[in-house]
Amino acid sequence: MFRNLFAVAAAGLIVAGCNTLPADSTDIAERTAPLEYNTVVFTDYNLSRTWDDGIRDAGRVYRLSVENHGQRPTETGTTEVFAVLRNHTDFDYQIEVRTQFFDDYGVPVDARPTWQRSTIPANSVSAYKTLSTTTQPLKYRIEVREIN
Amino acid sequence: MMKGTTKALITGMAAASLLLVGCAGQIDNTRGKATVYEDASTTGRVGGVGIESQDIVAITDQMMRDMLANRMLAGRDIPPRIIIDNEYMRNESSSVVNTNMLTDRLRIELNRASNGRMIFVGREYAGMVQQERDLKRDGAVDGGTIRSTAAQAGADYRLAGRITSLDASDRSDGTQSRYSQISFEMVDMELGTIVWSGLYEMRKAGRDDVVYR
Numbered sequence: 001m002f003r004n005l006f007a008v009a010a011a012g013l014i015v016a017g018c019n020t021l022p023a024d025s026t027d028i029a030e031r032t033a034p035l036e037y038n039t040v041v042f043t044d045y046n047l048s049r050t051w052d053d054g055i056r057d058a059g060r061v062y063r064l065s066v067e068n069h070g071q072r073p074t075e076t077g078t079t080e081v082f083a084v085l086r087n088h089t090d091f092d093y094q095i096e097v098r099t100q101f102f103d104d105y106g107v108p109v110d111a112r113p114t115w116q117r118s119t120i121p122a123n124s125v126s127a128y129k130t131l132s133t134t135t136q137p138l139k140y141r142i143e144v145r146e147i148n
Numbered sequence: 149m150m151k152g153t154t155k156a157l158i159t160g161m162a163a164a165s166l167l168l169v170g171c172a173g174q175i176d177n178t179r180g181k182a183t184v185y186e187d188a189s190t191t192g193r194v195g196g197v198g199i200e201s202q203d204i205v206a207i208t209d210q211m212m213r214d215m216l217a218n219r220m221l222a223g224r225d226i227p228p229r230i231i232i233d234n235e236y237m238r239n240e241s242s243s244v245v246n247t248n249m250l251t252d253r254l255r256i257e258l259n260r261a262s263n264g265r266m267i268f269v270g271r272e273y274a275g276m277v278q279q280e281r282d283l284k285r286d287g288a289v290d291g292g293t294i295r296s297t298a299a300q301a302g303a304d305y306r307l308a309g310r311i312t313s314l315d316a317s318d319r320s321d322g323t324q325s326r327y328s329q330i331s332f333e334m335v336d337m338e339l340g341t342i343v344w345s346g347l348y349e350m351r352k353a354g355r356d357d358v359v360y361r
Binding site for chain 1: 202
């Protein structure tokens with residue numbers, strides 16, 4: 001009797017662990033994650049989301065991922081940031097990307113960030129690049145979302 | 149006895165409700181109130197295949213950042229004098245767009261962001277400036293407080309550009325498609341060489357029932 005109960009409970013736990021959270025769930029980890037600099041984030045949780053299911057390691061569902069990102073100075077002293085995004089699906093994805101620049105104190109600087117539109121072909125990668133307008137040292141936060 | 153039971157019951161219910169409240173999520177994930185204002189840098193509720201506000205913002209933003217990374221325009225010890233106005237910006241496309249929106253936004257954003265790395269000549273206002281200079285030279289007004297110069301500023305570079313488009317339509321379902329190309333070139337005003345070029349292209353498709361004015 002107890003053995004059967006234990007088996008059912010274990011199966012239930014495994015099934016619960018396999019569940020994915022929908023993009024509008026309030027339990028998605030990114031919703032409450034602290035603000036980080038020099039990073040790429042998906043502000044559209046349909047594209048990528050993680051959560052802690054409390055049973056196993058954190059769950060994750062994604063359509064796009066970040067392969068690489070970074071910054072380098074231009075010849076006039078402004079900053080160029082880039083991100084290489086990878087599409088893991090069989091469909092082309094049209095996205096919008098923007099970069100917010102911050103100074104060493106975390107104060108937003110530079111011109112107002114603007115969404116740039118781009119397409120990532122199915123099962124391929126696409127590079128996003130943008131430039132700052134100021135010559136001061138900067139930290140960046142690249143935001144990615146799907147075009148509405 | 150009865151009183152004690154009731155008190156215990158109420159205390160229990162209060163504790164249970166507190167626990168329940170504590171378990172609830174703190175994020176209220178609901179949509180805000182509808183508004184008549186929209187973000188100019190994103191696609192709005194009314195959208196077609198033409199050049200729209202989000203395109204003007206994206207185009208000028210990209211060109212501004214690119215110019216500021218160009219050594220000939222933004223890396224000189226003596227800042228170059230530049231004219232950015234509508235005089236040589238032509239709209240040869242089928243999109244209805246006032247090209248002043250492109251040149252004005254580009255000049256203003258560049259002027260603010262360059263912070264002295266570029267000097268902008270207001271050739272559009274040359275008549276206004278000359279009128280004041282004449283009044284000063286004639287003695288009708290005094291010389292002002294800044295300085296006097298032999299002439300108005302000459303320019304090192306001037307922006308020129310062109311908007312072109314290629315339209316296609318599917319007559320079976322009325323879908324329209326438009327490929328738009330917006331080119332910008334900075335011309336050396338002595339040599340005639342092009343020192344910087346920028347290109348923005350896009351293709352939009354949809355059932356075009358939007359009227360642009």
